[in-house]
Amino acid sequence: MNTFLHDVANDIIQKYGTNLSRIAVVFPNKRASLFLNQYLAKSVDKPLWSPAYITISDLFRQHSTKVVADPIKLICDLHKSFNEVTMLNESLDHFYGWGELLLSDFDDVDKNMGNPQLIFSNLKDIHELDNLEYLTSDQLVALKRFFSNFSEEQDSELKRRFLQLWSNIELIYNDFKKRLARQNIAYEGMLYREVAELRDIEFKYDLYIFVGFNMMHKAELAICDKLRAIGKAKFYWDFDRYYMPKEKESEIDQEAGRYVASYLRNYPNEFDNHDPAIYNHFTEPKAITFVSSATENIQGRYVSHWLQQGRRMEDGSQTAIILCNEGLLQTVIHSLPSTYSDISGEKELKVNVTTGYPLQQSPVSTFVKSLFLLQTEGYKADLRKYRWYWVKKVLGHPYSAYLSENIHELLIKLNDRPRVLLQKEELGDDEGTQLLFKPVEGNEAICSWICEVLQYLGIAVAKQMNNRQEALDPLLQESLFRMYTLMNRLLSLIQSGDLSVDVMTLQSLLQQLIASTAIPFHGEPIIGVQVMGVLETRNLDFKHVLILSCNEGNMPKGVNDASFIPYSIRKANELTTIDNKVNIYAYYFYRLLQRAQDVTILYNNACNDGQKGEMSRFMLQLLVESNHPIRRENLNAGQTPLSLMSAGIKKDENVMKVLDGMEKISPSALGVYLRCQLRFYYQYIAGIKQPDNQEEEIDNRIFGNIFHRAAELLYLPYTERGNRIELEDLQQIKKDELALKRLIDRAFKEEFFNSSANEQVEYNGLQLITRQVILSYMKNLIELDMKKAPFFVIGTEKEIDLWYNIKVGSAERRINLYGKIDRLDRTVQDELQIIDYKTGRASKSMVFGSVDEIFTPKSVDKHADYYLQAMLYALMVSEDTKINPNKRAVSPSLLFIQSTFNNDYNPILAINKKEITDIADYKDVFTEEVMRLVAEILNPDNNFEPTAETHRCTNCPYRQICKSSEKC
Template identity: 50%
Template sequence: MNKTFLQYVAEDILRKHDTNLSRTAVVFPNKRASLFLNEELARHAGQPLWSPAYITISDLFREYSERMVADPIKLICDLHKVFNSCTGSEETLDRFYGWGQVLLTDFDDIDKNMGDAHQIFVNLKNMHELDDVSYLTDEQKELLKKFFDNFSDDMESKLKERFINLWSNFEEIYTQFKECLYRQGLTYEGALYREVVEKKQIDFRYDDYIFVGFNMMQAVEQKLCERLKALGKAHFYWDFDDYYMREHNGINHEAGTYIRQYLQQFPNELDASDKDIYHNFDKPKDITYLSAMTENIQARFISTWLKDKKRIEDGRRTAIIMADERLLPTVVHCLPPEVKHVNITTGYPLQYSPVTSFVKLLINLQTIGFNASRNTFSKKWKTMLLRHPYMKYIQDTNMVFGKAYGDVASMNTWLVGLLQEIGYGYASASGEDPFVQEAIFRMYTLFNRLETLIVSGELKADLNIYNKLINQLIASTSVPFHGEPVAGLQIMGVLETRNLDFDHILVLSCNEGNMPKGVNDTSFIPYAIRKAFGLTTIDNKVAIYAYYFHSLLQRATDITLSYNKATNRTSTGEMSRFMLQLMVEGPQEIHFKNLNAQQTPMRSRKQAVAKNEEVMNVVNALHRISPTALSAYLRCRLRFYYRYIAGIKEPDNESEEIDNRIFGNIFHRSAELFYTDKNHGGTIHADDIEAALKDKSLLERLVDKAFKEKLFEVEADKNVTYNGLQLINRQVIIDYLRKLLRIDCKLTPFAILGLEEPVEKAFYIDTSCGAKQIYLFGNIDRIDKVETEGRARIRVVDYKTGSNADMKVKSIDDIFNPEKIENHTDYYLQAILYALILRDSHSLNPSSLPVSPALLFIQHTAGNDYNPTLLLDKQPIMDVADYQEEFIDHLKQLIEEIFNPDIPFSPTQNTKQCQYCPYRNICG
């Protein structure tokens, strides 16, 4: 096991400064390494010691400025106002936000590299300004001239003109933006750094500043280090390897670009000739390059990789590095159960957390889910919200659905209140998952910050801009993981690896484009000008990533680098240029392997569910069964199991579009409303129906009321607005209702005995546990009393809005034959069962009249001789009693089969039944 760089640093600090480090500050590029160095100092001291102060380079600068660095949202909001003011533009905040970030990055880069903003933003049209460039070197002049050649007169275009006009305002934007922030006691990071180094007097509070593990330093950082060095307060520890500090084929290695420059100016406290510290690439290493077709295959390999070579046992000496940090969710799910301790340093994207889906549902409810014309929320968004797990933390659902908010200010306040509510609710419900708590807190903090900006008037936006802005902010926010940083497997992004050494390393997605990142630079300042004025360029970023890559590997002995070899829209399928460079120039032998999915396609196979003890407990608890359930069993026993035993509900219609079920419900309710209104006299006469048919608005009013109840779910006095499809369906239902009335007119006089009448009857069956009472129940659409050929009978009428094509039933046997179910024999089962129940009901049939089952198919009522009475072998069932004994025997046999433990819930063999089955994806 190699000693780490921080171990060498700790030993040297103690040797030179002893154990009293109270007047010493250790400065790191980032915070992470301080925990490891502190542990090494304590371990090597072997006695109590005064720990040094651990600060980042950013902390060091901020300590000597009275200004605060404003948060990113505030900075972009202020920059947006300044930009519109200087350019006369009316660019909206959501459109500006993305390239406002680019502009802010450019300003930050200018200040951190102490660039002359006036010279950088000089108007490109005034070419004569190039005459006074005495401050430029010959190389810089040449670079600028090459850039300006692209703007010759013969290449003039509207795009170029717009860019030049925009550029001409950049200096004013830069200056006014700074002034705007200064007036508020605020600034951005680059401006703060520049302000500090330009101060004539700084009273540094520590006696010694130890800079550890830096690579590229911005001009402001170098200035500050020079100042501290001149005071005798600065000491430097550089982490590098001789391999990339020396020339290769007469060319300096890019990984050592910056440290080579700084070593003369800021001498190393460690001995650069010490081979144990700085010649680790020459030592044996086991390096493997893995190619895979997808990132997911790489992630799935993690489990296999960790279980080999004591990688799990070595804990924090083992690291998984994500060159593409978007892999984090997949990586976390691919960790094997043997990993007991893990530390994740990169944040989990907030957009993947449950609180984000909740917030987006809330915003959609208030925007696209609100119908202003009828002042109601969409059923779809209400249903989706009610199903969200976070709704259980809200005590009063009125907080969610009680009011619509038409402006950004009130909506944001509402969202802040709801996030606060679920935060309290989660904590009160013994929510102990720190990640969930942190995600809720991060989201609350984000909206609370927006609240401050909105109330102060600094953020002005309409709901559309606000929604887009929220999406951008959530996408750029991450949730930090909590863990013990110095214990267990380490999972991190590339930037977190600085100053840290590992024995076992797995780098995922080490592709060109991920390693190095940012090769396709986005900036308003072209490359040539950036290069001429010493700003950060692509070259700088490549050199920085070259250092990250090589310093990560230099002390490791077990290295695996994986990359995606597939070419697609987001990947070229190429390994990183640094991997290629290591192959050509490196002193190590490299092994090449291919990662294959090792999966064979599995054919879906439908399997029966045996009636074990657990299943039979649920079956035996059934006491009420509907005809719909019996029909489901006949169609497919497995479907019956999913719905009525496993309790997996079929999905509801969450939208305001009309499916077959909703269409039928609206028609049924319309017919019920008509006959409820007309049934006061007991008997329906032809005059009643003819008058209704002449009243053009009556049927429309009834159908509209049914729509409000069954689709829109609003009160009758609320206004509703129909979309195109709804208008078509509305007209079809009105026509269907008119058809029903015309066929009923021929039937007059008749009496309505019941509408949507609930019925129930007890049946006794034999089971393996003895006799059992089962209630068969349902709702009858319509019960009427009619006379034909001078003989009165009662009809049990079931309305059908579909087609009766191929509905040919010859016998009672056909009704209970699963192979005949496609002929809609289940319609017969329901109608005959209801008729039998009604026949024995004294309250609905006190005179014990004959009862006929009827299926009234609205689409087929045009003929003069249309008769909805059910036919068996082409003969109408005038009295259901004629078939009672045979039907009950079959019915009893069917129900007893459900309760028979020896008959499993098997899938249907008729695959046509599967086409529209909601459970087809479960059973395969």
């Protein structure tokens, strides 16, 4: 079977010989020209003058003095025309989204040679619709219904501006085109229309051969008409009789062939339309397989398996992998086998990737994003300081290491003492770090600085690779170049005054540009397995075809009717509609399959991640309408997911080595063990640190630390002087809100900002709210203390410990239990009270009938670990002869700040509803339980098991490495 381009090449040689230098072959895209050129060369055995290969867009641009401007420049100029015509003074930030839609409408009107005066009539006045005689009654009803939502009686600001746009849309259109013409630039539709409307065009070539077109705009057809009128146009149409309009009404009519059928009448085919050797391949025997999969990525990994079946790899360029979802490119590339075997031995698999690598998926994209945020979110201009969170983002990026050899040491140094705000002088003093942390303000300065950093990075990379005698990374080189070009273009638009937006809109534009930019692959396009997108398959035929992610929404591509021009007016004026777009993709689909012999189509059947789990409508058509037998398969992973960790951890030699060296255990560690033994292992045996708060906001731990420090500072003067705290003292403290705020600010600086007491800091919105919450908590604390005044504060944040001789098996271990008491009070009745602050809310179920109940794992959900900690502190104080030489009674209490709003709130702990006025009453049973628990931890025969209460896994910092979290 010959391909379509092979037949075209033979026909051209037969009709025009080997001197084709005065002929231009016009394609919808450039890729097909490479294959046609190869077929032309193979068709003759003597020297050949190749024709010129151009796209339809090239044909128009060759006959215009104007240059097609980039989209951002066009939107900026459209914005100027909009404001001048409407006199609304709309900001570019608000207009940009509208502008993209409006520009698309203008482009469509011009490419289809629409009458702008007719299309852009003043539709604000609903009565004018009655005069549009070219519309059917149904279309008029639809339009009246559409515009009834935009009556002037409604005072919606959005609708008012929309009506203002509609009222002046023709004036905006005309002013915009004049503005562009003065600069000798245009949007593509404007250029198309101007060339199509030229009376006399001096065409460069003697003959223009149009090959493999489907849907053509009216402007394109107008050029075809001009060339045909002077005998300079020939046409080769690519189709199959299967999907062309049928002569009998009983036969199924396919949408794929509607455009080609309509063109054949006016633009006759160079081939015989009924030649079965060219146009009757779809009904030939084909092996078609539909494969459903549960994920997108598994489709990419399937590629290797598919290629190794039959002769798919050996046939090279006759094999194509089509990506309906081009986001699968990375997975596909990594899944391609490097070699294959045939009768002559092992060979390297050659691959040609046509889609281009997305710039958005390259490291330079995240680097530039981090740089942008460093100067916007990360720099406080009024304080001349950088936020640590954004500094860490930049320093942690691998590209930063190219800028300075000191980056790694700087990151370690700053990690040792993390601070919320950092001075520039703390961020290195070499050339690379000085450039990286150069404060800039304003869009122009930011873009210029990023260009400077990228340029410096490119030089530094080349220098380091040269020093190491290593080859430059092509992806790094090309991505840097593309990003630098993109940033430089943005900078020039800002400098010219065309792009005047706020920094948030600039950031959004930058992300749009990055998302739409691809890094081209270099290679031999006509050799090897072809990996391409749907649009790149035009005019090309393959023997083996694998189509990935052929879901509804991908094939046809998610089409929508977003436009300022209603569907009815579009239909009446023969502009592009959703119907047109669906027909175009139908042609792509069926044309790709018509000459193929081996077809495999995959689709995602999962209804998640935005997927509907529906196969393409064209696949359904094949099932119902074609006579081909279609095999259905399901793609499974074929392997059991690997559990990251075992259910429990045995106390092997390494674990026991840590346990044998453990001489000190804190009450909080005992609480962790009760909560989950596996969590205890990760934290205290494996030594896996919990991740620090990566955000600039305040988590529960930091919140508690700030409150504890503020409370300590509140009573510190009384502790140092040993003064008795009277009710009047507390009343005065509560009134002096400014003094309380100063204490809180100091606590913030020490616990959150990590700055000195005299250093100025600035709170953001959420931090101010947190500051106010802590102030209210401090007042609650004072009010609660007022109820028990007078009293003495013996100590705050007081360290204390107690030694136990614990029997583990036949051996005895001496273990030190230690901790830090939030506050130790002495009442006027000469009793001691342990106060443990809790910034959370007390559990209503925090009731225990006995001491041993506190030591059961299930009781942890009732804050049993809090009880254990407070009671253990009380026992330590009771047994400490220095703190309590007179053997005073010691009572434990938990002060839940949020619960102090209740008038009947009592912080003193109780067992079986009886207050613990003296921990000595419970010493024996409590000590026995503590020793049993510690002995269990140290016992080599007990594994560290995950908790059975899997709801605790939700907030566990180790849940991602723990098997038990899979149950949650």
